[in-house]
Amino acid sequence: MSLVELRSVVKRFGDHTVLRNVDLNVEKGEIIAIIGRSGSGKSTLLRCINGLEAVNSGEVWVDGVAVHDPRADLRALRAQVGFVFQSFNLFPHLTVERNITLGPRIVRGIDGKAAEAIARDALKRVGLEEKLHAYSDQLSGGQQQRVAIARCLAMSPKLMLFDEITSALDPELVGEVLRVLEAMAREGMTMLLVTHEMNFARRVASRVLFMHEGTIFEQGPAREFFEAPKTEELRSFLGAVLH
Amino acid sequence: MIRDLGWIDVFYLALAMRWTIVLTLLGLAGGSAIGLLIAAFGTSRHVPARLLAQGYVGVVQGIPLLAWLFIFYFGFPIFGVTVPGWIAAAIGLSVYAAGFLGEIWRGALVSIPKTQWEAAASIGLSYTKQLRHVIIPQAVRIATPPTVGFVVQLIKNTSLAAVIGFVELTREGQMTAAATLQPLAVFMLVALGYFCLCYPLTQYSRFLERKLRVAR
Numbered sequence: 001m002s003l004v005e006l007r008s009v010v011k012r013f014g015d016h017t018v019l020r021n022v023d024l025n026v027e028k029g030e031i032i033a034i035i036g037r038s039g040s041g042k043s044t045l046l047r048c049i050n051g052l053e054a055v056n057s058g059e060v061w062v063d064g065v066a067v068h069d070p071r072a073d074l075r076a077l078r079a080q081v082g083f084v085f086q087s088f089n090l091f092p093h094l095t096v097e098r099n100i101t102l103g104p105r106i107v108r109g110i111d112g113k114a115a116e117a118i119a120r121d122a123l124k125r126v127g128l129e130e131k132l133h134a135y136s137d138q139l140s141g142g143q144q145q146r147v148a149i150a151r152c153l154a155m156s157p158k159l160m161l162f163d164e165i166t167s168a169l170d171p172e173l174v175g176e177v178l179r180v181l182e183a184m185a186r187e188g189m190t191m192l193l194v195t196h197e198m199n200f201a202r203r204v205a206s207r208v209l210f211m212h213e214g215t216i217f218e219q220g221p222a223r224e225f226f227e228a229p230k231t232e233e234l235r236s237f238l239g240a241v242l243h
Numbered sequence: 244m245i246r247d248l249g250w251i252d253v254f255y256l257a258l259a260m261r262w263t264i265v266l267t268l269l270g271l272a273g274g275s276a277i278g279l280l281i282a283a284f285g286t287s288r289h290v291p292a293r294l295l296a297q298g299y300v301g302v303v304q305g306i307p308l309l310a311w312l313f314i315f316y317f318g319f320p321i322f323g324v325t326v327p328g329w330i331a332a333a334i335g336l337s338v339y340a341a342g343f344l345g346e347i348w349r350g351a352l353v354s355i356p357k358t359q360w361e362a363a364a365s366i367g368l369s370y371t372k373q374l375r376h377v378i379i380p381q382a383v384r385i386a387t388p389p390t391v392g393f394v395v396q397l398i399k400n401t402s403l404a405a406v407i408g409f410v411e412l413t414r415e416g417q418m419t420a421a422a423t424l425q426p427l428a429v430f431m432l433v434a435l436g437y438f439c440l441c442y443p444l445t446q447y448s449r450f451l452e453r454k455l456r457v458a459r
Binding site for chain 2: 050052074075076077078079080081082083085087089090091092093102103106107135137151152155
């Protein structure tokens with residue numbers, strides 16, 4: 001079984017159908033970039049994978065857990081699936097260290113020195129060791145997002161989901177966040193990224209998905225995907241974003 | 244038997260302040276207990292619970308504290324229970340404070356952005372742990388300045404208990420004024436007493452507001 005399997009997933013918000021019969025398999029170690037216009041269902045797809053949104057029909061399997069089942073143990077699953085948000089969502093009342101160790105402490109029962117070591121190690125991987133005792137309002141957007149990534153890494157996830165994580169950043173801060181992602185990619189992390197960074201997708205992703213009106217409209221290995229788009233919709237989208 | 248206003252009167256006024264403080268603390272304790280329920284009901288997923296909380300807040304905020312004090316002072320004897328003024332005052336203040344504290348706390352809880360819940364959920368915290376470690380700590384920070392502000396109101400409002408015969412600072416002032424025929428001087432002292440209680444709290448509330456660390 002693949003690490004992530006979506007079978008005929010349908011998601012509606014009221015009368016509006018956001019995902020129409022989406023099928024997707026993600027193997028361990030894959031790096032998948034998801035692109036598409038706003039409102040095409042990219043973020044919703046990502047949020048359905050860790051159960052932040054419940055699907056209306058179809059099946060979502062992640063690491064053998066039936067996420068679509070209302071009785072699924074989503075807590076245990078989420079402890080293994082990192083999710084990084086566009087708006088960082090650090091906990092502003094906690095220091096960087098406490099942000100990172102909240103999961104290990106509460107979910108895993110790791111405490112004291114061991115928890116601090118986890119925080120230091122996670123921060124080292126995003127290059128922010130010196131910010132251990134800072135609060136989020138003392139960090140730049142790029143630093144906050146790297147701490148948010150470290151917060152996920154501290155849980156040793158099997159899968160990481162990134163929801164437009166550079167979209168809220170000033171242009172000069174995007175690079176430092178993308179470099180962290182590239183390092184994770186090199187270490188073999190399985191990653192799904194909703195992104196507008198086409199160059200990054202082309203360079204790092206193993207597969208790119210183009211979402212259009214709630215479906216995965218076209219997909220393929222990064223190189224062919226960008227060089228020889230098959231559908232008119234993808235050509236027109238690429239034409240609009242690559243100038 | 245008119246006598247001069249002397250140090251002994253100042254001393255008695257100062258002593259009466261402790262009943263103002265006790266009454267405030269009783270109202271705060273009772274008001275917090277009921278207010279927590281109101282805040283919990285007000286943020287509940289169940290519609291009837293929310294309606295109950297809204298109804299309570301609407302009724303309490305729509306009726307003046309003086310009326311609540313009369314309701315409990317004159318209401319209990321109808322059921323054959325005569326309560327001393329201080330108990331009626333404490334109950335009236337509690338009911339009244341709960342209507343305001345409950346609404347302040349409910350507002351603080353719902354003001355925490357949904358994304359904070361999601362971030363907490365996405366690292367694997369249960370609903371109650373999300374509340375305990377992420378939502379409530381931030382809501383407490385948001386709610387503390389307005390809560391302290393309301394306590395200042397509550398201190399001053401305890402003066403209404405004078406009308407049902409409870410001898411706190413204002414009632415002591417009325418009696419001293421009657422005995423000395425120097426109402427202006429006496430009530431200046433009474434005002435000074437309230438000021439000494441309230442001003443430090445107001446400053447404390449300002450201080451707290453400056454060091455908030457919460458999601459906006």
